[in-house]
Structure formats: structure tokens, C-alpha cells
Amino acid sequence: MHYGGLLGVIGLPWALTACTVGASPAESRARVAAGNGDIVVAAPWPWEARGGELRYAEGLDLAVAEINESGGIDGRRIRLIRPDDRQSVNEGRLIAQRLAEDPQVMAVIGHLQSYVTVPAAAIYDFAGLPLVSPSSTSAELTSRNYARVFRATLTDQAIARQMADYATGQGYRQAVIYYVRNEYGRALANAFEEQYQQGNLEVLARHSYDANREPSPRSLEPVLDAWESLEPDAIFLAGEVPLAGRIIAAIRAAGIDVPVLGPDAMSTPGLVDEGGGAVEGTVVASFFHPDEPREEVSRFVERFQAAYDIVPDVTSALAYDALWVLAQAMRAARTPAPANVSEALRRTDWHGVTGSFRFDQRGELLDRRIIRLVVRGGEFTYLQDEHPDIDGERVVARDRTP
Template sequence: MHRRSLVVPAVLFLAAAPALAQTVVKIGTASPLSGPGAHQGKDIENGARMAIDDLNAKGVAIGGRKVKWVLAPEDDASDPKTGTAVAQKLVDAKVAGVVGHLNSGTTVPASKIYSSAGIPQISPAATTPQYTAQGFRTAFRVVANDNLIGRTLATYTVATMKAKNIAVIDDRTAFGQGLADEFVKGVKAAGGAAIVSRQFTNDKATDFNAILTQIRGRNPDVIFYGGMDAVAGPMLKQMKALGLHAKLVSGDGICSERLPLLAGEALGDDKVVCVVAGGVSGPQEANYAAFTQRYQKRFKLDVETYAPYAYDSVMVFATAMQQAGSSDPAKYLPALAKVKYEGITGTIAFDPKGDLRDAALTLFTYRQGKKVKLQVMRAN
């Protein structure tokens, strides 16, 4: 009787041992899964999900322990208030890291919550300089910031497109206004071109006739728009209807596969020039192409813009955890700050602020309804 009582706990312990051997590592994503930006937000979730699936398929371990990688997606609706609520929800869920947010206006307030909790955040999309200027050790991004994007677009518009008269419109969001401001600074620094009109709209607007009519009277060569594709598409249609033949220049917010659907015949050929805050060339292009093919097969969708950056963000987290031998944010954060990772979007390494080192930018246009690469540039 006494012997039997000693044996039973031992058997229970042995039976429980395999369950204890696996570590669950939860990675959160935060992006708009509803509203006008839902297609871009879902792109982020899908890219992160592909990375999670790949980590599980490869059996990537941490510190010699088996890991079950789990994705925790949340909808921030492109709304700052919702974004902070989502951030707190992810903190409460004890995620090991967060990929997000999409919009600068949600990324900045959410970053304060992640910082207070000590949870690293990698944005695959937010470009406002304010994000990494706050001094949070937990804030990183895998795309160039607005300072670099605005300056590069301005230089290209003046030097390559030979624009002389430029009108500027922004949607008054942290992203749109910030990018437009940096573009204007870049135009003034480049010299040889004038800002002939500065107009404003909002990120839910559908009627631009008043501002476009005012702009038409200034006869611009180029209209710069700071905002997202959901507004740029209808804006292009109204530009065409008003006989406004200026080219449209913008950042990665409009540089999507959805823009041809949103703009229709108004898109034209070589009428739009946009930039994505990242880019690969040479041998790296094959890896990028293979990723897009896998994405299309997996989700039956084209990559919009941010999926490769979300994928790389998850892989950067995993790499830092492996190097530190731990998924505890406090233990792997120093490794994350020093990481160097060869990703789908290029080499990823961070400067002391958490910005991407030696950031690449890719310029695109649209021809026959398809996005066409013009060139990869380094924003020095």
C-alpha cells in the first residue's frame, strides 16, 4: 500500500513531463482589419502569419526548448484610441513582441504602452520620425522614416521628373501630414521648383472637387499627396474628370496592388509615382519574388505593400530570441537592438533609435494597371 502511493506520483510526473517541454511564444499583430485600410492591415496580418507558419514548420527552437509559435492578431481600425486599447490587450495577453501598427497615428500612442510593459514592437509600416524619436528602447521599424522618404521623393520629383510647379495635398493624419511636410522641405532644399498650392483633406473624404479646382488654376506639373490609397484612387478619378493632367506623387500609403481597382481608368500609364520604404535588387529579387508567389498561393491574394515587412519583423523577433536563448522580452531585447538579419526585404539592422540602418527605397509607377518598379534608391 505504501509502495503504491510512492509510485503513482512518479508516474504522473513522467506523464506530465512532455507537456512541459514545449514553450509557447505568442507574437501579436496590430493593424486595421476593418475600415478603408483593412486590405493593408490584413496584408500585415497575413505576412506575419506566414512567418509563424514557417517557424513552426521548421521547428525553430529557443534555448534548446521546443517552441509553438502563435499569432495574436488585433484590429486597431486605424484609430488612435482603439490602437491604445488593442496595445493594452496584447500586453495583457503576454505577447513576446508586437508587429505593428500600420498607421503612424496609432503606432505612436500604442508605443508608449508597449514601452511601459517592456514589450518590443517592430512596425512594418509606420514612417513618422516621432515614433523612434521618443527614446523608447522597445520601438523599432523595418522601413525608412518620413525624413528619408520625403527627401528622396522631393529630389526625384525635381531632378528626374523635372517638375517646376508642385501642388501638395495631405489628409491631416500623422502619416499624411508628416510625409507632406518632409516632401515640402525636400523641394525647398533641392531648389528649382515652387510649391504653388498647399491643400488639405481627410482620410475618409470622397469629394475633392473644391481643392482640385483651386489646384488646376495653378497649372502644376505634379501633385504630391500625403495619405493612403483609399483616398488617392477617387482623387485620381476626379483629377481626370476635371482635366487635371498633373502626375501624382506619393509615399507607400498609395503604392498598393489595390490602387488600380480604386482609380480605374484614371490611373493611366506613368501618371503615378510612389515609393515603398524598402527594397531589394540583384540576387535578393529572387527571394522576394518567391515570397510573393507563396503569399498568392497561401491567401489567394496579391501582396499589397506590407506583408514582406511583417514577415521579416516576425523573423527578426525569432532571430533575437534564438541569439538570447530566451523569449522573455527583458532578456532578448538587447539582442534585438544588435540584430542583423538577411530578410525578404533586405538586410535588417537597427540604429540606436530603432530606425532601419542604410534604408532602401523603391520607386514604382503603374502601367496597364500593374505596379512597375522604376528603381531602388538608398536614402543617404
């Protein structure tokens, strides 16, 4: 998966941090961990840029309220601070360094984009701070065997492989791939092709597109002409909103009506906003849908609606789970001390809204499945595993009001 304002505006009191003169941040942090004050968890995110669009903040706030109301961490309350990384690599690094030097901070949940999280992760790990990443899907995040970095979602490769398995199960024996020309698109395309071909199925063609170029019937004409002659059973579109919706509209306008499959980055209302009726029947990966028939999901949706009078989105669920799994580790360790919490995270076996939480030695989730959504009537509906022919779906209103 791929909110801005000054740090002071959002209440991050760097200058007021209590620190013992002459002590290292690690030594000062150990003293704070052994104390009895609030436990500070940092949640760096592009708050100004994305705060109005996503419901990530509400997911964090609900988790904080529930954790503290249920006794906190041995009676100590969780307190969030929310630095704004402005979707910037440089700002993300600066924030990571400041958090690393602040002995009050016990752990970090963030960032949104992989390109910000990956370089920041090196700083957190070196400083000994646990990082739980709820939304960064780049495999590079855990490629360096960090001791304190944990991904609370799936990699791009895992998502693409599971979508390839879905295509195989649907009987799509020949597919074409169209991917955005960046690290995200290439990772998805490569993993989908590799997994698909393991089933003795055929990828007939691969094409890519420029993320900065507006798609048009003329620019897509060579690709669409090639697909018409190849007659694929399905198209895997490894893209992002908003261009993905416009590309599907162009595909349908050319008379190509085979199924289109997409990754989690296409599972937002922007796909329908941009593609209109052309995106009907598009199947995409996701990590959450309020109609998923699991008790953890229904309880979360009920509490979220009661608190905010809106239906949670996928970022609400990812944020909620990330903070709760961190709190469970702190409770298991009986301390917020970063080293103890990191060890407890590696032993975690917990079931959340988005699925089960068990981490391997690299900090990747074990045995985690995506869910799939299908566009029907201009809405994303939950595609039940037991009905791969799209029977049994249910619709959630796009205005997201209860």
C-alpha cells in the first residue's frame, strides 16, 4: 500500500523531552521504561496530506482508548505523538533521528509509504526502537535482517502471488500483465508472473506504463491491439489509483471485456470515481472489508461506528491492529523496554481485525491471507472465498455511514 504541518503544530514537544545530562538515549530510555509515567508511542504519518482522506487516525485512537480502558500496560497509559513526515524521505529521516534521540519514545508505528519507511527503519533499528509498519509493502523493509522491524501487513510479492493463485483457481489459463513502471509495479508483475507460471499457465505478454503520463486511447492503442490478437483470459493490472481506473475505462472502450485483477493499491473508492461503470467486475486484493464474516471484524466495525459514526476503512483496521499487537507485546513483556518488547513481538500469536499475527525472524507475518473485493453496482463488495464465482457478495455503501 502505498497527514503535513509543522511538527510543533501537532504537539510534538522535542525541546521538552526529559533527558538526563550525560546519559545516552538508550540509558535514559531504560530509566523511562522502568518508571510509572505514560508510555509514549510515536505514529509518524503524512497527517496533513492524507488525514482527510483516510481514517487511519481513528483506528489508532480507538486502539489507544481500548488499551487504556482495559488497564493499559501494567497500569500505565499509552500516549501517542504524531509527527508529520509529509510523504518525504528527508522529513522521514529527520523524524526518525529525533525519535531515536528522544528517551521518552518506546516504539514507533508508521510510516505510510514504503519509500519513507525503508530508510527510516535503519535509524529506528540502530537506536533499538521497535518499528511496527502497518502499511509499507516493499520487501526491502525486512531484507536487512533488522532485529526490531516488524511488518503488520503483507509484501507486494505475497499479494501478487495470492492474486495469481486466485486467477489459477478461476480457470484463467492465459493472462497479460500491465504494470506501472516503478518499484511497486515491477515487484507485483514479477511475483504474479512467477507464481502464475508455476501452475503451467502462460503469461502471454507484459507491458508497462508511465505513472506520470495520462492514459488515453491513442497511447494505449499498441498495447490494446496486441491484447486483442492474443485473446487473454484475464488482465493483471499492477497499478495504482487514479490511473488504474482510467486505464480500465480505456480497456473497456476498446472492446476488451476479459476480467481485470488488481493489487491492494486499487482497492479504494478512487478506482470507481475514475473508471465509472467500466470497472464493474474488477477484482482487487485488500486486507480488510467491514463485511468480512469474522467475529474480530464485526466487533471492530461495531465499536468503530459507535465511536465515530462512520464505517472504518482499511487503514483504520491496519492502524488499530498495529497498535494492539504492540500493546500485547508490552503486556507479555511486562515492560515497555524496547529490547523486551521486540523479543515479545517475535513470540506473538494474536488474532486481530486483519488476520493472525505471528512473525518470522525477519519480522514478516506468517500464514497471512489477503481478502478479495469485487466492484458491483459502483461499490466494493466482499468476495467470499467459498464463492469464487462472485455469489454471496454483500455491498457496503460508499458514503460509509451506518
